[in-house]
Amino acid sequence: DSGVTQTPKHLITATGQRVTLRCSPRSGDLSVYWYQQSLDQGLQFLIQYYNGEERAKGNILERFSAQQFPDLHSELNLSSLELGDSALYFCASSAGHRMNTGELFFGEGSRLTVL
Amino acid sequence: AQTVTQSQPEMSVQEAETVTLSCTYDTSESNYYLFWYKQPPSRQMILVIRQEAYKQQNATENRFSVNFQKAAKSFSLKISDSQLGDTAMYFCAFYYSGGGADGLTFGKGTHLIIQP
Numbered sequence: 001d002s003g004v005t006q007t008p009k010h011l012i013t014a015t016g017q018r019v020t021l022r023c024s025p026r027s028g029d030l031s032v033y034w035y036q037q038s039l040d041q042g043l044q045f046l047i048q049y050y051n052g053e054e055r056a057k058g059n060i061l062e063r064f065s066a067q068q069f070p071d072l073h074s075e076l077n078l079s080s081l082e083l084g085d086s087a088l089y090f091c092a093s094s095a096g097h098r099m100n101t102g103e104l105f106f107g108e109g110s111r112l113t114v115l
Numbered sequence: 116a117q118t119v120t121q122s123q124p125e126m127s128v129q130e131a132e133t134v135t136l137s138c139t140y141d142t143s144e145s146n147y148y149l150f151w152y153k154q155p156p157s158r159q160m161i162l163v164i165r166q167e168a169y170k171q172q173n174a175t176e177n178r179f180s181v182n183f184q185k186a187a188k189s190f191s192l193k194i195s196d197s198q199l200g201d202t203a204m205y206f207c208a209f210y211y212s213g214g215g216a217d218g219l220t221f222g223k224g225t226h227l228i229i230q231p
Contacts, residue, residue: 002159033218043206045218058218090160103150104219106160 003027006091006107014115018079021110025072025093031055032074033094033104034066038087049074078112086114117142117209121222128197129230135182136192136225138207145169147211149183149190150219155203163205166190194227202229 003026013019025032034046036059045058049068060066063081068074078085088111092104118141128134140149151163166174166183173181178198182191194201207222 002161035218042223043219043221045220048218056218088158092160103162103165104160108157108159 002105002107004091004093004105004107006089006110008110009108010111010113012113012115013081015081015083017081017114018077019081019112021076021078021089021091021112023074023076023091023093023107025074025091026105029093029095029105030072031094032068032072033092034060034074034076035090035092036087037090037109038084041087043090046076081114083114086112088112117144117147117211117220119207119209119220119222121205121207121225123225124223125226125228127228127230130197130199132197133193133195134197134227136194136205136207136227138190138192138222140188140190140207140209142188142209142211144211147209149181150208150210151179151181151190151192152206152208152221153201153203154206154224155200160206164192197229199229199231201227203227 005024007022030051033048037043046060047066048056052068063079066076088109090109092106120139147168149166153161153163164176164179178195180193204224206224208219
């Protein structure tokens, strides 16, 4: 168990809808990262938050947004969903704002299916 | 931008055999980190081994070891005495802390199957 909790584990929704994925990092970790894993694109870094502030952006679509709350949990909001958004969404956490030790602790992912 | 390439989509070996997974990467940086992550059917990504680019000595973790060739930009993973529980997707990943995006760059993965 990595200590990172993601909910929901599975989610099925329709095109055009909006969903929210939630992540609780390991106790004491200040950084939260979101990744998308799909068959065609592989694992892609979306966004990082550190202690409530956006720290780095990767390949995140404008329809997607995220935030980190004072209790350090994070939410990834996906709107105007398209079929191609179907993927496994991972949250990961680390202690600092940079991955100096290099290790990220991953949750079990949220499987999103858009019909 | 950095890229990571894993040229073996799938590999299958018998239990107790040794297997080597290949990874190459492209970067113009000199200080960076390389990783192998394992993703079993449970989906959770687990760190297998880590290598700092400034260290010449290859990293080892029990049955797992790497062959890091910095000049060739190659980072292969060797699994000795393979076990059924090693069956998983294996991802090679690159991290450079000086870049604008502070996340890992992953390869497409290698599906390793250990046969009984």
